[in-house]
Amino acid sequence: MKLLKILALSALSLGAVAPAMAQDTFVSIGSNPVGNAAYQWAAGIADLINRNVDGVQMTAEGTKGYVANVRLMLDSQIEAGFSNSKLAYEAYLGEGDYADVEPGQILSWMSIAPIVQHVVVMEDSDIMDLSDLAGRRVGIGQPGGTSMLDAEILLEAIGLTPGEDFTDFRVNLGQMETMLSDGQIDAFMWNGSIPLPPIIKLTSQNDIRILPIPTDVSDAIRAQYPAYSEGDLPANTYEDQPDAVPSYRLGNVLLIRADVDEEIVYQATKTVMENLDHMATVHPAWGRVSADSILGGFNAPLHPGALRYYREAGVPGIEEFVTRTAN
Structure with missing residues (x-):
């Protein structure tokens, strides 16, 4: 017993003077449902950071989407997340849907390629324009995702009310792709980064059409919601789509909590920007x-x-950006 007591005291003594083992900092990136573009981005960033930045363990988190990501960040469930420019600004200010939170918790990190509004039907469908969606079965995205909100804005602009003027299905993009292919829905809407993998999959097995969004509709949307911008779906984004399709866009951004360590964000930013290829x-x-x-x-x-990294790298317009966002 005496020997055991001495050993125990010695262990405690050694533990008291031994330096603490360094622990990795864990950073989670909220994306969208697994298999969609933002999840691929988050997984790619996490893998790159984990291989190149010491002291960080980054993970991609499958989530319900961009709206959910902002709330998860505000609730300290994740440290970073993909969203759109409209939600990002409202969350930073604590306005709109985020009037209940303290401003300044979420900051800008990286801007990715803009998201483009899609309205997809089968090639042999008799739905030729947006007005033909009346009376049909239409997928509009899952709750918690920004694409569903974007669809509701588009539908409001063309005078259609979900549940009244057509049957709405609120499911994710992967489910909508399968449902359209199987004839369970007649059309679906999705605002996402091109090319969208589920639509690539759909075009590999089916002939589809992407409906044009008339300029007067997109102009009305942009007048009411300035975060949206002009921009068509470029020609040849998908198989058998030789021409550009009239549409509009929204800024697609990666956000991060203000309380994430500055050095970690600096090293992560540097690693991603120097490995864009x-x-x-x-x-x-x-x-x-x-x-x-x-x-x-x-x-x-x-x-x-x-x-800090963008200044070091001489990113064009960085000082003008700082001045504008400070005001």
């Missing part, structure tokens, strides 16, 4: 990311760690 192999949207585009769509200030 690799990120383009993760998803084609990253092939359009550059120092010239990384601030696009943001109206909220940058995290200090990201700002």
Whole structure:
């Protein structure tokens, strides 16, 4: 017993003077349902950071989407997340749907390629324009995702009310792709980063059409919601789509909590920006990311760690951005 007591005391003594083992900092990135573009991005970033930045363990989190990500960040459930420029600015200010939260908790990090509004039908469908959606079965995205809110804004602009003028299905993009292919719905709407993997899958097995969104409709939406911007779906985004399709866009952004360590954000930003060629192999949207585009769509200030790297890298317009978002 005496020997055991001495050993125990010795262990306690050694523990008291031994240096604490360094622990990794865990950072979760909220994305959208597994298999969609933002999840691929988050997984690609996490893998890149984990292989190149010491002391950080980053993970991609499958979530219900961009709306859910902002709430998860505000609730300290995740440290970073993909969203859109409209939600990002409201969350930073504590306005709109976020009037119940303290401002300044969520900051800008990286801007990715903008998201583009899609309205998809089968090639042989008799739905030729948006007005033909009346009386049909239409997928509009899952609750908690920004695409569902975008669909509701588009539907309001064309005078259609879900549940009254047509039957709405509130499910994710992967489910809508399967349902359209199987004839369970007649059309679906999704606002996402191109090209969308489920639509690529759909075109590999079916002939589809993407409906044009008339200019007067997109102009009305942009007048009411300035966060949206002009921009068509480019030609050849998908198989058998030789022409550009009239549409509109929304800034697609990666956000991060203000309380994440500055050095971690600096090193993560540096690693991603200096490996954009690799990120383009993760998803084609990253092939359009550059120092010239990384601030696009943001109206909220940058995290200090990201700002430090962008200044070092000489990102065009960085000081003008700082002045604008400070005001």
